[in-house]
Structures are given as C-alpha cells and as structure tokens.
Amino acid sequence: MAWFKKSKAPIATVETKKVQMPEGLWTKCKNCDEIIYTKEIERNLNVCPKCDYHFRISARHRIDLIIDEGTFQEIDAGITSVDFLKFKDSKKYDDRIKTALKKSGDGDAIICGAGKIEGLPVVVAVFDFGFMGGSMGSVVGEKVTRAIELGLERKSPVLVFSSSGGARMQESILSLMQMAKSSAALARLKKAGIPFISVLTDPTTGGVTASFAMLGDLNIAEPKALIGFAGPRVIEQTIRQKLPEGFQRSEYLLEHGMVDMIVPRNEMKAQLSKVLSVFTKQPAT
C-alpha cells in the first residue's frame, strides 16, 4: 500500500500529431542508431554509410555480389526439411517449415551451386539467415556436404558463406550429426588438396561455427560480425560477469588468431578472387 495518496490526477500528455511515414523508407542502423534513407544503404551493398555496419543480406543477394553474372548454376534446389521427430514447442516444426518456405521461396536455410568468381570456377554454399535463423538441420548439413563433394569431383575450390544461429533444435540429435558429416567431407577435400574458404558473416554461432565454418584453409570475416560457439547471453548467465567490449566480434577473433582477415563487403569479391588465384596457381594478371 502506498504511503501517500495521489490527490491530483496525473498531467495528461499532449496528443502529438504523428507524421505518417511509409514503412521501410528509413532504416535505423543497429550499430550507430543513425536513421538513414534505406535506398542509400541498399546502394552501399547494405552497409551503413555512417559507421560501416554490415547489415545481413539474403543468400540470393550475396550470390549476386560474389558470383560472375550469369554463371551461377544452382544445385540441390528444392530439398526440404522433414519433421521426423514430430517436434512441437509453441508451434509444430512442420508448421514452422511451411511458414518459412512460404516466406523465403527457397527450400531451406542454404543455397548451393557452381559458378565463377572473376572467371575462376568455384562451388559455393550461402546461408540464408532469414530462413529459421539460418539453422542447420539435415537439409543444410546435406547440402553443404554435397557442395563439398561436388568441389571434390570437379576439383573446384569450395566457399561457404555462413550466417547461422547454429544447429536446428527441432531435429535434435540429427542436427548435431550434420556437424560431423560436413566436417568429414572437408577431411576428404583437404586430402585432395582443394582449397576451402570459409566466410563468416553476422552472425555465425553454435554448431555451424564448431564445424565447417572454422575449418577454412582461410577463415574470412565480414567486419563486426558476431562469431562464436556459445551465445553471449548463455556465457553471461553461466559466468555471471559482464562480457568484455567487442567480445566475439570479427576484430576480436582476428586478434585471438581465429580468423585470417576481415574483408569489407565491397572488397570481398576482389579479395576472394586474389586468394583463389594464388591457391590454385593461376598466372598473375
């Protein structure tokens, strides 16, 4: 019970006229809180022009940025997930798959294919964070593995662009096994002497980090991406301490020796082309 009673009614707030703004015209940068004209961000490859924050982009967009126009041939499109455990939390996994499918138009959280980077043939697998947080279940694990196997068959370098919250809980033990399966395929690629480049984009965590994403001959990160195994919230709750500034960001991983280089989005293609050209012993241009 309150000791003092409020004798007066609280002062009413003045109703302000809200300016009606079409949805999506302006975007608030998650990093610097600056409000920026959305078109301007898009023109800048979805990178904040003020602070260089790299917004997440879709897998299709990523492929357009990296792969030479007209060379991309998708493989294993249309493979979809199965709710074999009849997993149910607040929603059935089956329904979650259906919703995600409808929203994205793609089969699951990854798109794979063969294409060229400045003329060099590669096999590429690109995560789509928009599809159930880029989580890895059977489909993602299988498609990554098939991409690696295709690289092995064609003797093409393999690239994976990761963006994932980790293993897909709804597939329980089988999602864990995808880590082993894909890493086993990489053992074969390594033995065959074919380059594997892992590009880590925001965010790459959990089972994806603890398998192929950390196994690149080169690990390349986009600036300021969250990269780690355990999520920051879980760590904070476990050790009951504040986490250090910049913890689990690309720059932190570079300092601790876990990634080879940080490459901004607008330089990524040129850098990949240079790296692959050296690794596959192409003549200098």
Added chain:
Amino acid sequence: MQYFLDFEKPLVDLEQKIRELRDYSTDSVDFSSEIKKLEKKADKLRAEIFSNLSRWQRTQLARHQNRPYTLDYIKNIFTDWFEVHGDRNYRDDPALVCGFARLDGQPCAVIGHQKGRDTKEKVYRNFGMPNPEGYRKALRVMQMAEQFGLPVFTFVDTPGAFPGIGAEERGQAEAIARNLREMAALKVPIIVTITGEGGSGGALAIAVGNRVLMMQYSVYSVISPEGCAAILWSDGTRGPEAAEALKLTATDIDQLGCVIDEIIEEPVGGAHNDYELAASQVKQALQKHLAELQELSADELIEQRYQKFRAMTVIQEPQKN
C-alpha cells in the same frame, strides 16, 4: 553418501528396510521369510518403476550423482592404464581424461569426459565440461594412437562444451571442428560409448567413431533440455517438456536407425547400482565391436566411418516431374 532421485525413493526405502531386517537377524530371531517377501516386492517395484520411465527421468538417471564415470569404467574394463596430460599448447584439462591401457591385453588409447563426485572435485573437473585444451589433448592422443596403430575407445559423459570467456578466446569452436574433421580421417578403429550425458558439441568432439554405442539410460542431444527450454519458452525450468520434445534417450535415438549401433543394457535400476556389472556389459560390447573392426584395413575404416555419418540424413528430395 546416499543419493537418490525422487522416483527411486520408494525403492531406496524398501531396500533400507531389508537391510535393517538383515542386521537384526540373529541365530535366534529369523526374519528370512519376511526378507524374502520384501525382496520380491522390491524386485517388482523396481521393474515397475524402470519400465515406465519418462524421458526426463532417464535424463536424470544419465546425470545420476552415483553413476559410474569414465575413470570408474577404465578401472573395471582395462588394465595397465596410464593417464597422459596436456595439449602441448596451453594447459591440461581435467574435464577430459586421456591415456593408454590394454583391453584384454590389446594395447589401446582411452579418452573420456570426467565429472567429479564431491563439490571440490566437481569444480576441479569443471562438471565434466571441457575447455578447448581438452579437445586438443584428446586429438593429440588420438593421433598418437594412429601413429602406434592402436584402437581408440572414447567415453562420452558431458553436459556440453563450457560456455566461458576463456573457452571462446582460445577457440573452442575451432577445437571441436578440428576434432570432427581429424577423427573422420583417423586410420585406426574408433569406438564411442555414450555412458551418461551426450551433450552437444562437447560430446561430439570425441564421438566420431566407427561404432557409436549408448548405455541404456544415457541421453544424447544437440542441446540440454534446460537450454532448449530456455530458448523455446524463455524458461529453463521446463526441461522435462523439452526432454520429451528432443527425444534424447537411447531408445529414441536407436529408432532413427542411423546414429547408434547398439544399446548396452544396464544393471536393473541403472548402472549406479552395480559398477562392475555395468562395466562388464560395456567391456563385452567393446570386445565384440573391436573384433569386427580389426578385420578392416585403414582405408576401409575411414570409408566405413565416412559412410556411417554420411547416412545421417532425413530430408525430402524434390519431386521429379
């Protein structure tokens, strides 16, 4: 120290009563008929309780404080055991024990998570949660086994990888990932036994084998039920529900048909009731599988392991028109 789970209590009480009656028995007072009756009752009760365990109860059994841990199995299965320490980079990790021993005279490498019994040892063993140096030590030992042509036995019992600042700093994701890749290419037999908790990446980092066996009351999952509940419902106390959804018991996983090779039966009431019997069951399984794997060449072993994990897939291929 006596420790029991809620659902074990009626049984523990009954056993206590039997023990007391035995203690009171002298030459002049004979309780043998009462004891027999009670023992029969206890057997019936035990069978009843253990035939109807929920997934959460099985998870609790897998975590039972008195459950045999890796060093207990080592003591009862192998001879000539000697432990080795350190990853040669940073430090030793007591949460993962590694060493060499003999199984029926056959030299081998042994690797396993180790939990502690009392508070002090629990802290020392970090509750069985390895740091990166643990996985790196395990890899060092596996590669030594390869060098000397020795089979590798691993024992999995961990809540998972340790979510700490240092573990992230020293690259636990890389350490786990590297083990997955290197184990896939190891030229010697690897036999994995999930003895208690098979928790996520921390478990998998020593669990890529030619054979994967599970103890009857062990569990194996991509995330702990509590962790799963915390993510799904923002409520870590709903572990029992999450355990049901995750289908993490040995029986559940066996039904998938592609992940494990055998369920090792435990003594009635769980492995903690009889360490020696539990160990001898494990030993028999290890001997059987090792004998099969010794027939294979190095290349065949790698191929068999690859195909085993390659097949762990449930997907819907696109309909062809």
